Amino acid sequence: MTLLAADSLRSPLVRLRGIGKRFGPVQVLRGVDLDIFGGEVLVLAGENGAGKSTLIKILGGVHTDFDGTIEIDGQVVRPRSPLEAAALGVAIIFQELSLVPTLTVADNIFLGRPLTRRGFVDDAGQRAAARRLLDQLGLDIDVDQRVEDLSIAQQQLTEVAKALARDARVIVMDEPTSALNAPEVEKLFGLIADLKARGCGIVYITHKMEEIERIADRIAVLRDGEHVGAAPAAELPPAKLVNWMVGREVEHQFPRHAGQPGAERLRLDGFSVWRNGRGNRPTVEGVSFSVHAGEILGVGGLQGSGASDLFGGLFGAYGAQVGGQAWLDSRPLAIASPRRAIDQGLAWLTNDRKATGLVLPLSIIANATLADLPRLSTAGWRRPPLEIAAAREQGATLALRAASLDMEVGLLSGGNQQKVALAKWLQTRPRLLLLDEPTRGIDIGAKREIYQLMNDLTARGLAILLITSELPELLALSDRLVVLHRGRLTAEFSRAEATPEKVLAAAMGRA
Ligand SMILES: Nc1ncnc2c1ncn2[C@@H]1O[C@H](COP(=O)(O)OP(=O)(O)OP(=O)(O)O)[C@@H](O)[C@H]1O
Ligand SMILES: [Mg+2]
Structure with missing residues (x-):
């Protein structure tokens, strides 16, 4: 009698073998093998551009032209559309949300797979079922609301409801918490535990180490389109995981070297x-x-605190709808329009790069120079060589990974899009940089580069206002912190005084 290896006793729900994918001349996946088992959370990790989203889009029927095979329950399948993948029991919550903005929540949840009654779409039945699902998720979302009127967080959670409505057995979540606040993340994790208990296989993509430590049963790592390995989470502590991801040792810490703050x-x-x-x-x-000058001031607060609106207000995003007084370098700040703000030396990285940060169909060069065109032109004439040089320089500073600088930004990986959004503002050489979630979607190695960059910029006299939902990042990078609750300032701390407890209490208005 032969002994079977433990792994061969469990057969995977999904087996990917030898997956390869190229876009034109660029090979982005090479011979990737991946198994997904029922009842587990498999974290798929890897640097920005490693090929994570591309791999799951192949499983999800989005990319149909690829090498290798997909088996589900031992059957070779080849999903030719997301609907076909759904029929095979695979649901994907994409990094870029795929809801139809002009349809209602209920219509989106049942899109492409409507509930019918005697051959007709059962509208009332759909709305009732959608409501039950949202209740199950503990979500207070009106099923008749149009998706475009929801916050990004609500949209992300609606995507989860949509996956559930399809009774999926394999659920892939590509950075699902990027726009969720702490209670919403808890809801999602509770739900993942339920799905696991029901025997679903969950594939979870994230750059957040805390999330990996909390929910991963197994971790698979991609690097430069190749499968580096997979191991039980317990055998892959953070340092080793990072090593697998980047191929070398990287210290994960916050290199904040506070200098002497300069003038106000x-x-x-x-x-x-x-x-x-x-x-x-x-x-x-x-x-x-x-x-x-030279200072990083953290702006703490929960969702709805007004911190992002403070940035928008300063930047003239709401025109002159502001009150009170603002001075920049001891002169009154003129608040009228974003153009006016840029001319005075302000830059604003928004927390929603898709909607307000980037023009997705345009190239990296066009996006990176968009806010700085007046300086890159002569008497109104564009000077392409200057634009190319500028984009190249910013790309190098931020370790941007792209096949070419002419590439459409919409085709970049999520983290690399974030880098272009940052490049666009650095290019304006601002005096005051407003950063709202600068490291959203950025991989662990590149985060460190961005922290280092913030150090270099402040050492040269830039002032930074920083919003981040990652509390450790906020506490470690801020020289000082102010905290907002419902639009009002509730506390101010020096870095030495600030603790997670105090900041949270102030954020909840209990200071
Ligand atoms: N439609 C496309 N056309 C051309 N290149 C593409 C396309 N989609 C993805 N790519 C390229 O494939 C590579 C892998 O991208 P992918 O989105 O899979 O990375 P990722 O691991 O998900 O990264 P991130 O963590 O930043 O989201 C990137 O270099 C990206 O620019
Ligand atoms: Mg991705």
Whole structure:
């Protein structure tokens, strides 16, 4: 009698073998093998551009032209569309959401696979079923609302509901928490535990180490389109995981070298922002603080705190719908429009690169130079060589990975899109940089490069206002911190004073 290896006793739900994929001349996946078992959370890890999203799009029927084979339950299959993949029991929550903005929540959940009654779409049945699903997820979302009116977080959770509606056995989540707040993340993790208990296989893609440590049963790693290995999570502690991902040792820490703060760069006195027009309550109300040259000032707060609106208000995104006073380098800051803000030395990296940060159909060069065209032109004439040089320089600083600088930004991996959004603002050589979630979707190695860059920039006298939902990042990078709750400033801490508990208490208005 022969002894079977433990692994061969369990047969995988999904078996990918020898997967290869090229886009034109660029080979992005090479001979990738991956097994997905029922009842497990498999984390798929790898640097920006390693091929994670591409691999799962092959499983999900989005890319149909590839090498290798897919087996589900031992049967070779070849999904030719997301609907076919869904019929095979595979649901994917894409990194770029795939909801139809103009349809309602209920219609999106049953899109392509409607509930029918006597041959007709059962609208009432769909709405009731959608409501049950959302309840199950503990979500307070109106099923009749149009998706375009939802926040990104609500859209992401609606995607989860859509996957559930399809009774999927394999559920792939590509960076699902990038726009979720802490309670929403808890909801999602609770749900993942339920799905696991029901025997579903979950593939989970993330760059957040805390998430990996919390939910991974097994981890598979891709590097440069190749499969490096897979191991039980317990056998792959963070340092080893990072080594597999980047192929060398990387310290994961925050290299903040605080310098001497210089002169006052920005000063706010009773500053308010009416994002929704003067008739409504201001979303930022009577805020006063200052930030100096060379300083990183963290702006803490939960969702709805007004921190992002504070940035938008300063940048003129809501026109002149602001009150109180703002000074930049001791001169009144003129707040009227983003163009005006850029001319005065402000730059604003928004937290939603798709909607407000990038023009996806345009090239890397066009995007990286978009905010700086006046300086890159002569008497109104564009100077392409200058634009190319600028994009090349920014790309190098940020370790951008792309086949070419002419590539459409929409075709870049998520993390590399984020780098282009950052490049666009660095290119304007700002005096005050407003960063809202700068490391969203950025891999662990590249995060360190961005922290280092923030150090270099502040050492040269730039002032930074920083929003990040990752508390360790906020605490480690900020020289000082202010905290907002419902638009009002509730606390100010030096770096030495700030602790997670104090910041959270202030963020909840309990300071
Ligand atoms: N439609 C496409 N056309 C051309 N190149 C593409 C296309 N889609 C992806 N790529 C390229 O394939 C490579 C892998 O991208 P992919 O999105 O799979 O990376 P990823 O591992 O998901 O990265 P991230 O962590 O940044 O999301 C990248 O170099 C990307 O630019
Ligand atoms: Mg991706």
